[in-house]
Amino acid sequence: MKKAAVIGAGSWGTALSMVLADNGHEVKLWTRSQEHAESIQQTGKNLRYLSGVELPSSIQATSSIQEAVSGSEFVIVVVPTKAMREVLPMLKDFLEKDAVIVHASKGIEPETHLRISEIIAEEVGDRPVACISGPSHAEEVCKRQPTTITSSSIHTEIAEQVQDLFMNQSFRVYTNPDLIGVEIGGSLKNIIAIGSGMTSGLGFGDNARAALMTRGLAEISRLGVKLGANPLTFSGLSGLGDLIVTCTSFHSRNWRAGNMIGKGMSVSQVEAEMGMVVEGVRTTKAAFQLSKKLGVDMPITKELFEVLFEDKDVEKAVNALMGRVKKKEVEGLMSGFDKMNNNDPLDHFEP
Numbered sequence: 001m002k003k004a005a006v007i008g009a010g011s012w013g014t015a016l017s018m019v020l021a022d023n024g025h026e027v028k029l030w031t032r033s034q035e036h037a038e039s040i041q042q043t044g045k046n047l048r049y050l051s052g053v054e055l056p057s058s059i060q061a062t063s064s065i066q067e068a069v070s071g072s073e074f075v076i077v078v079v080p081t082k083a084m085r086e087v088l089p090m091l092k093d094f095l096e097k098d099a100v101i102v103h104a105s106k107g108i109e110p111e112t113h114l115r116i117s118e119i120i121a122e123e124v125g126d127r128p129v130a131c132i133s134g135p136s137h138a139e140e141v142c143k144r145q146p147t148t149i150t151s152s153s154i155h156t157e158i159a160e161q162v163q164d165l166f167m168n169q170s171f172r173v174y175t176n177p178d179l180i181g182v183e184i185g186g187s188l189k190n191i192i193a194i195g196s197g198m199t200s201g202l203g204f205g206d207n208a209r210a211a212l213m214t215r216g217l218a219e220i221s222r223l224g225v226k227l228g229a230n231p232l233t234f235s236g237l238s239g240l241g242d243l244i245v246t247c248t249s250f251h252s253r254n255w256r257a258g259n260m261i262g263k264g265m266s267v268s269q270v271e272a273e274m275g276m277v278v279e280g281v282r283t284t285k286a287a288f289q290l291s292k293k294l295g296v297d298m299p300i301t302k303e304l305f306e307v308l309f310e311d312k313d314v315e316k317a318v319n320a321l322m323g324r325v326k327k328k329e330v331e332g333l334m335s336g337f338d339k340m341n342n343n344d345p346l347d348h349f350e351p
Helices: 011-022 034-043 065-069 081-092 116-124 138-142 156-166 179-201 206-226 231-235 237-248 253-262 267-274 279-294 299-310 314-322 334-339
Strands: 003-007 026-030 059-062 074-077 100-103 129-133 147-152 171-176
Touching: 003 011, 003 065, 003 081, 011 026, 011 059, 011 074, 011 138, 011 156, 026 034, 026 065, 034 059, 065 081, 074 081, 074 156, 081 116, 081 279, 100 116, 100 156, 116 129, 116 179, 129 156, 129 179, 129 237, 147 156, 147 179, 147 237, 156 171, 179 206, 179 231, 179 237, 179 253, 179 279, 179 299, 179 314, 206 231, 206 237, 206 279, 206 299, 231 237, 237 253, 253 267, 253 279, 279 299, 299 314
Parallel strands: 003 026, 003 074, 026 059, 074 100, 100 129, 147 171
Antiparallel strands: 129 147
């Protein structure tokens, strides 16, 4: 049995708490609201985010960051990217010396263009950090339906510790040493999911969605490789796998947001109606800025940025993408493989 703190009592944080509790670990689930914590304790449910789910009685909800973090061997941070700078300093003073920080959030910070592991390093210092990512809707995890994700860290032993912490019969965990690729794939797929929702909102069919997902994956790969990622990571769980589930399911808040925008709603209207953070909106801005800085061609991201932040008409954005100069399909993709050791991208991967 391990002691774990889950920082963030949204739907995903709650689902991960359930996995940990199912594995026999001692779990403290932190929420900033005392009222929310008391509600979870009294009802045995997270009525705000997963109202129909019965939580294991071993999960202890608290609004005290000290109570949650002190004594915990693993601290799982599951808050939106924009809240990282606020929350991380709160827990810093209570972290155990050898505590492992695991983040399960997906995003890139605008302006700084930092990945979440880099934000953690700035705010908390040099500590073991891992990321878990992959195709995983909280609603299905809570029902203990088969789910497979990736644990990634630059330290193999840390990734394997996190793998052991979470893995069970319904929650399978692989490891991947490519932290850059895992974080980039998990973050940028939210951009493409917004675009996928828009295509549905506009009344387009499967052809448009398949094209958007495929070319979106090409953009994600180009930026990831430029940043030093292994190109094969983007064909794995945290790349293609997460892209598929986020672009095709009503569970995806990014897809739902895009769908409403495609039907004519503004970003502010969508965020007000959903009442939850749409991570892909902020990530679109960060990825667009980063692509310009690095000189990476990301036409889908560019058009979505103009729709979300410059009030460009959605149909005009689609026309701009369809009217681009003709290209070769694999143009700009294969160069990433040359950056691998011995030109063999398979070196670090197992079947």
